[in-house]
Amino acid sequence: QVHLVESGGGLVQAGGSLRLSCAASGRTFSSYVMGWFRQASGKAREFVAAVSWTTSTAYGDSVKGRFTISRDNTKNMIYLQMSSLKPEDTAVYYCAVASMPVLYRHENDYDYWGQGTQVTVSS
DSSP: OOEEEEEOOEEEETTOOEEEEEEEESSOOTTSEEEEEEEOTTSOOEEEEEEOTTOOEEEOTTTTTTEEEEEETTTTEEEEEEOSOOGGGOEEEEEEEESSSSOOOSGGGOOEEOOOEEEEEEO
16 A cells, blocks of 8 residues: 655745655555645645656746755655745645656646645745
8 A cells, every 4th residue: 555654844934945755655656756736725736846757857837946856766755845935835735646657737647645744934
């Protein structure tokens, strides 16, 4: 059974940085696409970033240039380095895995999800 656990969320001031981690277990994920989504209160879940096993990446427009996704296949980990944070980045951030090797941007294309970690950016 696939299990994803996010960590690293918290409270940070606007302009600050935060690094999220996601530990994956249950199978070998090296050939899968892994991604991050977020959901702010009262809003739909939004694509943040995805990374393939070859380390190709895709980013949502709202985070491009500020966030960096990476992965460590030897540890079954993915990371999201967030910089220049804004209050509008406040959301629950979810780690997700897609079993097809495509940099999907829609949540319906992802098969496994973590429980999420809260990120709050104060102004």
